[in-house]
Amino acid sequence: MRSLIDLLMLFFKIGLFTFGGGYAMLPLLRDEVVIRRRFLSEEELLDLYSIGQCTPGIIAVNVATFIGYRQKGVWGAVFATLGMILPSLIIICLIAAVLSRYMHNRYVAYAFAGIRICVVALIADIVYGLWKKNVSGYQSVAIFVGALILLGVFNLSAVWIVVLAALFALGMGEIRRYKKK
């Protein structure tokens, strides 16, 4: 029971400090579950994102559910998910009920402008760190650049990016296997 509450508190904290979508929560998630608690490795965390991207539902919730399940089975999944959604429930209901006029306050807007810059910096640092570990060789550079072009120029949806990368890697793998024989 204690570890279930721990999971709930962990994802409550992550939900509370996530501004934006699932990718914005990656720096904090990595700090907590890879560096501090060692629940999973950096590569496994990236794998979870690709699964979270391609399965139904919000990425942030999918990733939380997965980590919860890995740690403590079905109840772990439920508690991690509840932790993730509780900050939203509390804060959004408060705002909807009483605070909506403060959201247009100048100082609140300044604070969020600062936070957004910080989110960009956190993401930039993470991409740099993960690049060093996961991108080596022509194939992975090609996949990285190809994915960026498909995203930025062709506006392809993220789901398709992951599916295409998977097919490409599988195809290249089969070719290598065939050549070895």
Add this chain to the structure above:
Amino acid sequence: MIYLLLFYEFFKIGLFAIGGGLVTVPFLFDLSAKYGWFSAKELADMIAIAESTPGPLGVNMATYAGYNSAGLLGAVIATLGLVTPSVIVIILVAKLMNKYQCNSRVQTVLSGIRPAVLALILFAGLQIAKLSLADLLSGMVFAILLASIHFWKKSPIFYLCISAVLGIVLQL
């Protein structure tokens, strides 16, 4: 029975909205046209508030839409509806993963997807950068934050709090 209907509609959104939180927006437009629980203008406000409050965007949207439709209980039920498909599907996928993780083809595919996910992460960062790095001052704050994050490894929460204060002090 509005609660049952809320659960059903948000369960559907959770099941079909594949990807990030903003994917839920078109579904919510459909809901507003279908039931009139909230107007399109309210939806625009909801997006602004969901983006600038803690929590994943999609969850915030569901909570807000649920609250607008049927109060506190509506918020809880819409949010639970949204995440229920995730919990079910992810548990099934996790079970399969445990079984097939050692398969070498699965390993090949996963190592091919990682650089693509990295591109997705970078692209998400660039989208936020376009909105937030508008002038020299914000560029300088960014550079200082990035340097301190990289060389002086503190918790992200520390930097988020500092940058909120910086935002107010410097009127970013």
